[in-house]
Amino acid sequence: MRFVRGLVSFVLWVVAIPLLLVASGRVLPFDNVPPLPLIVAFTPWAALVTLPLLVIALFSRRWVLTVLLAVSLAGFVYWTAPFFVPPPASAPADPADAGTVRVMTLNAHLGQADAESVVDLVESQHVEALTILELTPDLEEALTEAGLDELLPHSFTVPAPDGPGGSGLWSSTPLSRPEQLRGTSFAMPSALVDVGGTDVRLTAVHPYPPLPEETATWRTELVELTEQARSDRTPQILAGDFNATYDHATFRDLLGSRFADATREWGAGPVVTWPEGSRVPPLFALDHVVVERDMPVSDVVPMDVPGTDHRALLATVVVE
Known part of the structure; x- marks a missing residue:
């Protein structure tokens, strides 16, 4: 009997330790130490596993583990619940209004997305x-x-013949003051688009992914994007593959008090966009439409596109 109890305790701790690591990583105000960027991305999924494990620990009277899991679950709920809270005025905006713009972003997976x-x-x-x-x-x-x-x-457009470095943006209205973000591995072009008479800077975002050996590069490029976005007082929409979820501290630093993640603002739950087109279902919300906090959003939805490992992300943004 003692052997069985010991085995149960061992199994519970083996399952719990990764969950506790995710919770610990999420609460930290930084994520530039490997493998933190990879760990905290699992925050929404860790919540689903923590609840049944907490019940088992509670009924088997493993009190230390119960307390740790309870605290972790409280954190997961606190961090994730806002994604399911719609804004007070959650009626979809009319894309036909002059002051709204329908935005779509897509990672084309080395140009393999089906063009049609x-x-x-x-x-x-x-x-x-x-x-x-x-x-x-x-x-x-x-x-x-x-x-x-x-x-x-x-x-x-700034296409690249090899690798993931190319990016581009298209608009139904004329573009002006085109620029490229400085100091990044991949092209991040931007330009002003006219939305109902208001100039809005649209930026195609794609920092280097947070691979263990490239975590510093990933964070540096997101910080560079943050600094350049904040220095421009023009209203902005940043849309692309941020290679980060809302649970990454560096992404939240980018948002700060000025910007908002359209998915979180719409309140229909996390929109997972990667990986797509494989046996593994999409797990992570890496693609975002980031807007000014005073820009209401609606109809934030993912769409499948053959040929790529990302879902497209669409959002209606009210500029004025």
Whole structure:
């Protein structure tokens, strides 16, 4: 009997330790130490596992483990619950209004996204501003042949023939003051788009992923993006693959008091976008539409696109 109790305790602790590590990583105000960026990404899923484990620990009278799991679960609920709370005025905005813009972002997975599917989404979802990451010359040509330029005739693209470094943005209204973010591994083009008479800077975001050996690069590029975004007082929309979830401290630092994550503001739950198209279902919300806090959002939804390992993310943003 003692052996069985010991075995149960061992198994419970083996399962609990990763959950406790996730909770500990999430509560820290930094995430630039490997493997913290990888650990905290599991925060929403850790909550689902912690609850049944807490019940087992409680009924088996493992009091130390029960307390630790209870505290962790309280944290997970506190961090995740706001994603399920809709704004006070949660009626969908009308994309046809001049002061709104329908935004879509997509990581094209080394240019392998199906161009016709992308254009079909742009047309069916009434997209007015589009950012594409991992853009290649071949994909750009395929998008043109599929009719993207007829729907969104204005563009600023920086394609890359090899690797994930290319990006581009398209708009239904003219672009002005095009720029490229400085000091990043991948292209992050931006330009002003006219939304109902208001100039809004649209940026295609794609920092280096937080691989264990490249955590410093990942954080440096997000910090650079944060500094440049905050220094520009023009209203902004940042859309792309941030290679970060809301649970990453560096991403929350980017938001600060000025910006908001459209997914969290809409309150329909976390929108997981990666990985897609494999046996593993999407687990992580890496793709975001980030807006000014005074810009209401609605209809924040993911969409499948053949050929890529990311879902597209769409949002209606009210600029004025």
